[in-house]
Amino acid sequence: MTAALSIRNLQKTYDNGFRALNGISFDVQPGDFFALLGPNGAGKSTTIGIICSLVRKTAGQVSIFGIDIDENFPAAKQMLGVVPQEFNFSQFEKVYDIVVTQGGFYGMPRKLAEERTEKYLKQLGLWDKRGTQARMLSGGMKRRLMIARALIHEPKLLILDEPTAGVDIELRRSMWTFLQEINREGTTIILTTHYLEEAESLCRNIAIIDKGDIVENTSIKSLLKTLNKEVFILDSRDTLDECPDLKGFEGRLLDDHSLEVTVEKGQSLTELFAALGEQGISIVSMRNRANRLEELFVSLLAENKQLEGEE
Amino acid sequence: MNSNAVWTSFSTIIRREVRRFMRIWPQTLVPPVITMSLYFVIFGSLIGSRIGEMGGYSYMEFVVPGLIMMAVITNSYANVVSSFYSAKFQRNVEELLVSPTPNWVILAGYVLGSVTRGLIVGLVVTLIALSFTSLSVQHIGITIAIVLLTAVLFSLAGFINAIFANSFDDISIIPTFVLTPLTYLGGVFYSIELLSPFWQGLSKLNPILYMVNAFRYGVLGVSDINVVWAFAGVLSFIVLLFAWGLHLMTHGKRLRH
Numbered sequence: 001m002t003a004a005l006s007i008r009n010l011q012k013t014y015d016n017g018f019r020a021l022n023g024i025s026f027d028v029q030p031g032d033f034f035a036l037l038g039p040n041g042a043g044k045s046t047t048i049g050i051i052c053s054l055v056r057k058t059a060g061q062v063s064i065f066g067i068d069i070d071e072n073f074p075a076a077k078q079m080l081g082v083v084p085q086e087f088n089f090s091q092f093e094k095v096y097d098i099v100v101t102q103g104g105f106y107g108m109p110r111k112l113a114e115e116r117t118e119k120y121l122k123q124l125g126l127w128d129k130r131g132t133q134a135r136m137l138s139g140g141m142k143r144r145l146m147i148a149r150a151l152i153h154e155p156k157l158l159i160l161d162e163p164t165a166g167v168d169i170e171l172r173r174s175m176w177t178f179l180q181e182i183n184r185e186g187t188t189i190i191l192t193t194h195y196l197e198e199a200e201s202l203c204r205n206i207a208i209i210d211k212g213d214i215v216e217n218t219s220i221k222s223l224l225k226t227l228n229k230e231v232f233i234l235d236s237r238d239t240l241d242e243c244p245d246l247k248g249f250e251g252r253l254l255d256d257h258s259l260e261v262t263v264e265k266g267q268s269l270t271e272l273f274a275a276l277g278e279q280g281i282s283i284v285s286m287r288n289r290a291n292r293l294e295e296l297f298v299s300l301l302a303e304n305k306q307l308e309g310e311e
Numbered sequence: 312m313n314s315n316a317v318w319t320s321f322s323t324i325i326r327r328e329v330r331r332f333m334r335i336w337p338q339t340l341v342p343p344v345i346t347m348s349l350y351f352v353i354f355g356s357l358i359g360s361r362i363g364e365m366g367g368y369s370y371m372e373f374v375v376p377g378l379i380m381m382a383v384i385t386n387s388y389a390n391v392v393s394s395f396y397s398a399k400f401q402r403n404v405e406e407l408l409v410s411p412t413p414n415w416v417i418l419a420g421y422v423l424g425s426v427t428r429g430l431i432v433g434l435v436v437t438l439i440a441l442s443f444t445s446l447s448v449q450h451i452g453i454t455i456a457i458v459l460l461t462a463v464l465f466s467l468a469g470f471i472n473a474i475f476a477n478s479f480d481d482i483s484i485i486p487t488f489v490l491t492p493l494t495y496l497g498g499v500f501y502s503i504e505l506l507s508p509f510w511q512g513l514s515k516l517n518p519i520l521y522m523v524n525a526f527r528y529g530v531l532g533v534s535d536i537n538v539v540w541a542f543a544g545v546l547s548f549i550v551l552l553f554a555w556g557l558h559l560m561t562h563g564k565r566l567r568h
Binding site for chain 1: 312313315316317319320322323324326327330334397398401402403405406407408409410411412413564567568
């Protein structure tokens with residue numbers, strides 16, 4: 001099966017000598033919801049910039065649905081929609097005009113562009129704002145406007161560079177639902193985000209990039225299986241004076257109603273609750289201390305740093 | 312992109328450009344009209360009546376073609392330099408760069424959008440001029456051709472200026488320090504026959520002199536220069552600037568890293 005996106009040995013060195021990509025390779029399969037994660041300055045935006053032609057690669061190959069961008073970039077672009085990290089529309093244009101105009105840039109007849117504009121502005125809750133200048137929109141609305149604009153030509157591959165940055169929780173959840181819906185309808189989605197909960201909830205596969213190298217490229221499920229331990233916060237109904245005996249589990253008292261417990265791979269939560277039950281401690285709620293993917297992400301980056309140090 | 316898609320994209324760019332300068336008409340259309348009206352009143356009517364004839368015509372008749380051309384030149388240049396630099400500054404130029412629109416279509420679209428503003432302003436200035444004097448165009452073909460080509464030439468120049476510009480200051484340097492002096496010294500207000508041979512020779516190095524005189528030849532039938540040279544020069548510069556603009560879009564590092 002032809003990959004939706006295939007990247008081979010992609011390298012980028014900027015004019016000032018900064019090497020942003022050291023020769024990364026990865027594939028994204030059609031229909032996938034793929035997370036491209038990495039700390040600031042890791043090379044995510046450079047990669048996206050190269051895919052959508054805003055950055056020129058130094059070496060390597062990029063294909064979108066089998067079309068090499070060096071051979072037929074216009075055809076490749078026709079299948080690609082991009083939602084950049086920063087707002088990049090004219091602040092003085094009206095919402096409706098911005099989206100219809102983008103359709104025109106993709107060669108869409110005006111009538112079709114207008115129909116699609118109505119469809120996506122309605123789906124993204126912006127139809128009432130169609131006559132408003134873009135600068136008058138809230139941050140969340142501006143992000144949704146960029147999504148509508150990127151979808152106007154109904155691309156097979158949609159790349160979103162931190163689409164929910166600065167967006168409130170309610171709106172973020174509604175954007176997730178929308179993205180999951182268009183993914184179910186067949187659009188391949190690549191997402192970069194700093195909210196690892198977002199990547200864990202939405203994405204099936206993942207690549208982690210750090211200092212211009214891919215340090216992990218696997219499915220989210222496989223990655224989470226490698227987690228050796230998880231740290232939970234348990235809230236007790238009764239007041240606790242000291243950390244109870246947890247029978248082999250490492251734990252500490254956070255405050256008089258909360259315990260932090262580390263559960264190693266192979267240990268069972270049933271044993272933990274049994275130990276607590278024996279001492280008459282009733283747990284009313286429980287949560288991960290940090291997002292599981294976040295813990296892995298941090299440890300992978302730490303390993304990468306350590307490897308670099310050893311070299 | 313097939314030819315229909317290319318045409319759609321091209322017309323979309325022009326539509327957006329026209330929408331932009333019509334939206335801010337108090338900044339784009341009104342000031343040149345007021346400025347030119349003042350020129351007509353002061354130089355054409357008040358001072359002009361004391362100057363007498365120039366090139367066989369009243370001073371008002373002589374100065375009108377030059378002032379129309381001046382409006383066309385400055386507005387063609389100003390529109391694209393401001394619009395394209397703003398698109399760079401606000402990064403909405405990326406809307407076009409990520410699309411399959413070919414670079415030559417982007418360049419041609421911006422240029423034609425700018426030519427439209429230059430011609431609209433030129434037309435309004437002409438209508439105002441008609442309230443001061445009568446104009447009987449001698450060579451309609453030459454008049455239309457030279458005004459159109461001049462607008463294209465200065466739109467291309469403005470586009471290149473916008474690509475190189477890194478700040479809003481950079482888009483006013485060329486109009487202020489190059490375009491305005493060349494226009495004022497380009498035979499808008501006087502015939503170079505009034506100058507000494509040395510200054511006449513120097514004036515002939517000014518490309519705007521040729522465009523103004525070719526336009527004046529079209530309208531009045533008189534010119535300080537050979538009109539053929541004007542067309543040859545303008546066409547050559549158009550080819551050169553188009554090629555340069557396209558090169559900057561395709562290979563330059565100012566739009567794509």
